[in-house]
Amino acid sequence: MEQSQFCIVLVEPARAANVGAVARAMKTTGFTQLRIVNSQSHLEEEANWVAHGATELLEQAVVYPTLDAALEGVDFSIATTARKRGAARSYWTPREVAEHLQLSQFSKPNVAIVFGRESSGLSNDELARCDCWSYMPLVQSYPSLNLAQAVMVYCYELGQLFLQQEKQAIQAQAPFQALKNKIADLAGDLDIQTTEKLYEWMQDRLNYCDDRDVRMLHLLLKDVYKKL
Incomplete structure (x- = not known):
């Protein structure tokens, strides 16, 4: 059985340290594909400092001009948001995302987890371009997790899916x-x-x-x- 292919998509990240921390989180949980929309922050020296052992992910990251371009070749995209929006949509927790993908790994082999800007997240238009929405229900609505922390949570849950696939x-x-x-x-x-x-x-x-x-x-x- 082939493993599902996951990529992490960062939309316009502004802080190099956050992107470096994202790369480190990805490396420790088995993710290798990093896509970045409209940003060069991963090329800054600070990103390499923070990545610490995961600099190859920064070097191999692919930059796209738009989110639509970054989602080309993706069968199923999951938009992350810090809070529920006004739209009447279902929201999955990170664990529910992993459970769904485990059941549909053959029909949805190429998956993207999309993260928004540190300051404002994803726009409503960008959310609409993704197949489903996900957020983390936290005890306190503020302060929310920063970008790298949020990526780590999703990578951890989906990393468990990697382990299950390897066992199978x-x-x-x-x-x-x-x-x-x-x-x-x-x-x-x-x-x-x-x-x-x-x-x-x-x-x-x-x-x-x-x-x-x-x-x-x-x-x-x-x-x-x-x-x-």
Whole structure:
């Protein structure tokens, strides 16, 4: 199973230190794609100081002139806001975002989390350009989290999704690896050398097996070993 691809989008960040802290938060939680709208603050020296070990994310960040451009190629975009707006829209918490993406990772493989300006957040027009809205219900409405803190919260929740995907991928690969090992053992029992074309052909064709094929071949090998 392929992992979903996530990118963090910062709209017009003004403070280099915040962008550096965002890069550091991303690095520690497994995120690598940083998109920046209409700002060069990530190139300032202060951003590198704060990034501390995550400067490659700043170097690889892609700058776009508009939010629309930054969202090209994105299947599902999530706009973050510090408070609920007047529009009649549903709002997801960071955890609800992660839960939704876990259920829809195949239909929404490329996801963007969009963060607004430090001073004013996202405009209503920018919010409207995103598929869904999210905010963090806090005990106190003010002071709100700063940009880097907000990114860290979302990265942490979605980072848990990364871990779940990796675990599922390992579980999905285990029967396939076991099948390859069984076939290698069977070839050894039948004195088939690994350099023979038959063995090479078998190993190559295994790569085309889907989950059902793998299960059926496990059953077939079980019967073969019984006969042996």
